Amino acid sequence: MIYFLDIMLIALTASLINNFVLYYFVGICPFVGVSRKVEMAFGMGCAVTFVISIAALISWTITTMVLIPGAPLSSFIAGFFLPEEAAGKIDLTVLSYIVYIFAIASSVQFVEMYVRKFFPLLYRSFGVFLPLITTNCAILFACLTIMSHIVGVDNPADAWDIGRSMTLAFFGGVGFTIAIVIMSGIREELEICDIPEPFQGAAITLIIGGILALAFMGFTGVDSGIRDTIMPAPTEQNLTMAPLQAEILAQSDF
Amino acid sequence: MADQPTAFERFVQGILPENPVYRQLLGLCPTLAVSNGMKPALTMACSVAFVLLCANVVTSLIRNLLKPHLRIVVFTLTIATFVTIADRFLAAYLFQMSKTLGPYIPLIIVNCLIICRCEVCASKQSVFTAASDALGQALGFGLALSSIATVREIFGTGMFFGIRLLPSAWPDWVIMVLPPGAFITLGLLLGLVNWIGIVKSRRSVND
Numbered sequence: 001m002i003y004f005l006d007i008m009l010i011a012l013t014a015s016l017i018n019n020f021v022l023y024y025f026v027g028i029c030p031f032v033g034v035s036r037k038v039e040m041a042f043g044m045g046c047a048v049t050f051v052i053s054i055a056a057l058i059s060w061t062i063t064t065m066v067l068i069p070g071a072p073l074s075s076f077i078a079g080f081f082l083p084e085e086a087a088g089k090i091d092l093t094v095l096s097y098i099v100y101i102f103a104i105a106s107s108v109q110f111v112e113m114y115v116r117k118f119f120p121l122l123y124r125s126f127g128v129f130l131p132l133i134t135t136n137c138a139i140l141f142a143c144l145t146i147m148s149h150i151v152g153v154d155n156p157a158d159a160w161d162i163g164r165s166m167t168l169a170f171f172g173g174v175g176f177t178i179a180i181v182i183m184s185g186i187r188e189e190l191e192i193c194d195i196p197e198p199f200q201g202a203a204i205t206l207i208i209g210g211i212l213a214l215a216f217m218g219f220t221g222v223d224s225g226i227r228d229t230i231m232p233a234p235t236e237q238n239l240t241m242a243p244l245q246a247e248i249l250a251q252s253d254f
Numbered sequence: 255m256a257d258q259p260t261a262f263e264r265f266v267q268g269i270l271p272e273n274p275v276y277r278q279l280l281g282l283c284p285t286l287a288v289s290n291g292m293k294p295a296l297t298m299a300c301s302v303a304f305v306l307l308c309a310n311v312v313t314s315l316i317r318n319l320l321k322p323h324l325r326i327v328v329f330t331l332t333i334a335t336f337v338t339i340a341d342r343f344l345a346a347y348l349f350q351m352s353k354t355l356g357p358y359i360p361l362i363i364v365n366c367l368i369i370c371r372c373e374v375c376a377s378k379q380s381v382f383t384a385a386s387d388a389l390g391q392a393l394g395f396g397l398a399l400s401s402i403a404t405v406r407e408i409f410g411t412g413m414f415f416g417i418r419l420l421p422s423a424w425p426d427w428v429i430m431v432l433p434p435g436a437f438i439t440l441g442l443l444l445g446l447v448n449w450i451g452i453v454k455s456r457r458s459v460n461d
Binding site: 022023024025026028029031033047094095097101102126136137139140141144145148158193197198199202203204205206207210211213214217236 | 286432
């Protein structure tokens with residue numbers, strides 16, 4: 001139950017509350033550049049969601065198997081050269097950026113070849129965007145977020161498992177798609193608007209993005225609200241809080 | 255090679271005529287994310303300058319060995335190496351700042367600005383030209399970043415570099431330091447830069 005709630009909240013947070021584009025500013029380049037037609041924006045969003053899920057799968061596997069201190073694969077290999085004590089402590093997290101970018105670049109290449117071979121129609125709609133996705137910050141950002149929830153935690157039990165990581169990546173991609181499709185819908189309408197000359201193009205897009213970000217800020221606090229409704233705070237805390245609050249109220253009255 | 259711009263031209267062009275943020279719209283992700291104060295903005299500009307300079311010099315040194323279909327991968331791996339160095343340096347000497355900047359330092363790897371400079375300039379020209387190009391672009395990037403950060407910090411907190419500039423009666427426009435403020439400020443500044451450009455070109459036509 002707690003696990004399911006956790007997954008649900010991660011999905012909600014990644015897609016709406018802390019939207020990748022409108023809250024973390026990752027993936028701004030396609031947001032400004034390609035979001036002219038709704039169909040194209042949707043294709044781009046699907047391509048990003050697809051690649052981001054694959055990249056998250058790869059990077060989660062590499063992080064837990066190779067990079068973190070005491071990871072099974074790295075300590076197994078180091079066991080040949082080092083005494084057992086030292087082999088268990090091998091920490092390769094400093095290599096994480098290089099490993100991730102390599103994983104992303106190769107998975108994009110792989111996805112491109114696979115889609116071209118087996119889904120030619122899809123390739124024709126994705127095709128242009130696929131190479132661009134390598135330099136899309138959203139994908140590296142998802143990998144880094146997953147890493148920070150595996151490497152940075154003090155308690156090993158709190159480290160994210162594959163389910164949480166994939167949820168974050170997939171719904172991050174969904175959030176990207178939502179933002180870019182809304183934006184392209186607005187931009188289709190903008191074509192027939194009378195915009196002052198200096199603001200045409202990127203400038204007006206950014207200002208609209210700001211208004212969209214403002215609208216998405218309305219989701220802030222939804223996650224903690226849901227968490228409190230489903231799992232109310234422990235009752236002992238409520239008991240200790242109640243007299244304290246009464247005391248404060250009493251003091252303020254007199 | 256004769257029609258390639260010289261080192262000095264490259265340097266000057268990077269600062270204003272081909273400003274990476276306002277003219278080429280490259281590297282918008284860190285521009286928007288870390289420009290809520292001058293200090294993070296300057297740290298970011300310095301990190302980008304370091305990575306850009308090193309990546310450009312290395313790319314220029316190995317430009318004759320590059321295979322066309324592998325060059326993007328080589329660029330990204332070169333950049334990733336230097337970003338790791340910058341990230342470790344910040345974590346060691348400016349720990350608080352590295353916490354504030356968070357994932358945006360590693361995100362320099364996928365900053366289109368650096369890949370673009372490697373592709374356009376460093377993979378074709380000599381080391382000296384590539385280095386001066388990197389410096390010019392980095393200066394332009396720093397200028398753009400600090401101009402946005404100035405607007406956002408002054409309106410958002412009434413302070414500049416952490417020093418109070420506006421009277422304390424100033425109602426802080428909290429929205430300016432939040433994500434929407436970044437979009438709106440950059441949009442307005444971009445419009446302003448475009449407007450100045452249009453006015454200038456009209457004047458030169460009239461003359």
